[in-house]
Amino acid sequence: MKRSFPADCTSLFPVRQFVRDSAVGVDLRPQELDDIVLAVSDACAVLLRHSLDTVIVLSWEAGREEILITVEDRGEIRVWAEESRIDEEEISLISDLVDDVDVTTAPDTGRTLIRMQKHFGTKGRP
């Protein structure tokens, strides 16, 4: 599932709603869902702080025991500068909430993608 949102902080609530809706039918524990909702919302907030794009795109892919979520801008009108690079500290909370988080920025277009992976079920539970 993929959906675009205006790159504005008022989109954070609809983003969370999209995640909650997408998670219906996925065998997540309440805390796992809370973690994913917060991680995605924060990833969007991080992107919003850095991007000058008008749109952010969220994709959701649920497997049997893992969920892959990506948040990206289109980079088209991004004014790329070293200081706009997302640093580790900004994603430390996200790192605590999901099993894997990765931020990549295309050097030519400035297009930024935050990729998060969360395990659940027998794979994610002790």
Add this chain to the structure above:
Amino acid sequence: MDILKVHQTEPRSFRLVGELDLSGLGCLRPIEAVASSPGDIHLDLTRLRFVDGAGLDRLADLARQLGRTGDAGRVVVLRPPRSVERLLKRVSSSENLDNLVVVRLSSVVDDSLEISEPARDLNQILVSDYPPEAVCKLIAELAVSEVPGAESACVAIRSDGDVAFAASSDHAAERVQTASIELGEGPAIDTVRSGQRHLSHSLVTEQRWPQFTNAAMYLGIASVLSEPLPVRGTTIGALTVLSARENAFGESACQGIARLASRGAVVIANAVLYWQSTELAGQLREALESRAVIDQAKGILMARDHISADEAFAMMLKASQRSNQKVRDIAQRLVAEINPIPAEKGLS
């Protein structure tokens, strides 16, 4: 979208309702203002569903800010949901914020049907203090606090045989309500017209209002409860609560909103009557005063220019049209400048 409401329940106590994220940080300003002076701050987070990293940082900032006042002031966080509690404890321990205290009480949400404090306050409203729109807004805000499951609320009022938007607890509810009115369908409209409660547990499967459902779902709403505002057997409007969750409104919500609506309807009706009467009285008084000052001005012109009353009035009317001022203002100026009005500066 205004998804966070901050209610100041006491000078240093606040209740946060909704979701706190980057977009809602501005709503915390009243709390930040209080944090600049020493003393504990109490934050009731019973109805806070979500907090993001930016919100967490801001709550931690409150504790830091209080620490800087030199007093042993604490930020006491009451009854946060489990997800929020976990994050607060995380930030408190990682940053050694000893004055950020989380208090988890056994009763998380009081769903009892006892008369709540704000509902009692509603009974003590002096309608002379609040125009009808403000009363409606207050009732919408009370609904968010008092109706279990409600995240936002709005009030629609019957107006000239139609249904009009009156007030909402936040921008989201306003958008939903105005969309409903523009589309001419929705639970509030049907509630006003029928005088019957309309409840949709899930807009995903809702069939009654297809256009409204699309609009509301687009705005993130998943369930709706609309209650008539009854006064002496007629329905003067509808109080509607909204939630982003499906099946958000159960029996306690229906009973809670019914009680609030029946009290609120009387207050709204009284406010409308009071302000209509006040407006009418004001218009009458103004008309009488205008008449008096215009008569005085006419007398001045008649005496000065030896003209009839009609000619004097026509003179003022002409001056009014030329200067784009009210006849009353022209007359008032004439009376104020009673001595003398040179002919060349006259009104003709």
